[in-house]
Amino acid sequence: MGNRLLGALPASDLDLLGPELETISLDQDGVLSQAGDDIDYVFFPHSGAILLMIDMADGRTVATAAIGREGAVGTLSVLGPSPSAITAVVRAAGTATRIPASRFHAAFSRSPAIRHAVQIHIRSMLMQFQLGAACNALHPVEARMARWLLQLRDRIDDDVLPLTQQTLAQILGVRRTTVTLLMRNLRARGAIRSDRRGLFEIDRARLEATACECHSAMRLEVEEIFPANTTRSRAAVLPENGRIPESGDAM
Template identity: 65%
Template sequence: MMDRSVIVGNRLLAALPPADFRLLAPHLQKVPLEQDVVLLQSGDRIEQVYFPLSGAIAFMLDMPSGQTVATGLIGHEGAAGILSVLGPSRSSVTAVVRVAGIASRIPASRFHTAFTHSAAIRHAVQTHTTALLVQFQHLAACNALHPVDARMARWLLHIHDRIDSNVIPLTQEALSQLLGVRRTTVTLVVRKLRASGAVRSDRRGLIEIDRPRLEEAACECYEIMRRKFDRIFPQETTKPRINGEPARETPGAAG
């Protein structure tokens, strides 16, 4: 059985009763998430499912023009490649590590087998899918309605929520890809945020933030998304359920 730190480290895994987690545990492998590494490439078959224990992974949409824009972000509350349970499939987005960390990785075929045998795992997939839809909906609206400086502040807050430091290891190139804007635009926006005190420094590849001022600079989407995420992923799911009973089939449990 994998040690408790792995269970606590990812909120989806932490929520599983012990008997259901044991369906996954023998096949989970702890792997490093290196910054800027592509875990899933758009159009490629999904072979692995990643459950981050730390760090942050962005889902990027690649446009024919070569431009990219982020459609979602996950950390220890989610997983990358989890929709492979729907059957052999190809990824519709590119999953890129934006902040380095550690993940538990499992072959997609093994995860699919466990998914078919566990109502709790199917519910976890359903929970994750709901969270992604919330992100997709709000990001689409935010990109259409809000200025780039407010959107950058929101992205920095989303990333900050998933790390333990006020210094965010993020290059301007990575920010331009997240936002779908030119690097020159990123430079101007970072300068504006620095003038307001929301960003205290902007060294090469490192952005130091002032959290309260960054929240003032962000659009309302950040707070709306944070509240919805807290309802989808209750804080108690960060604790291991070491004495829980296996999940039983309940109406609506399957994802």
């Protein structure tokens, strides 16, 4: 499976989801869930990048998390029936597997492995939310913009990012004029090689020098869940006794 959470599941547990899994295209700027609406589907991206956005009453927006093939959209619905608190927007096109939320909830109740996969995903998301809140409060907007560009780059594995300055302003919760000024500074440092209409080409190493430490902390969290050069996640594979490990247990 292209999605790491699904790919880490034992075959018998994946079979619980299999009959209703559907592969779909993720179109750029497509909305997977809207704040205030019920969650109808759980999405497991295979490629592309999705941002979770908070919509404020005055019309402003700000991004709170990025999700790619390491995660899923809609899994928080297993915590109980309630409207979505966020809007999930596709920022880089790709593909995903989706399943009706009701079917996923049924499999979640039957499978310790699926419950554990959701557990580690929620842990990773909470890390993004917590670091993101601290980053927004403490770090300069230029460092935050570099972090978001790198987070998107990590998920699409390409130095050319499908973004406009207006989209970046929505992600950061700032005016477009602020983004224009930041882009000028990053171009002068060589961190952004070009910004053609709707596309940014970045220099990853130079951009990492500008970003705050939050990017490396978030990336390390994903790498710890899905170690490099392994076909399955050590965190997502259940021990032989089937017990879900507690956070303090040795893996």
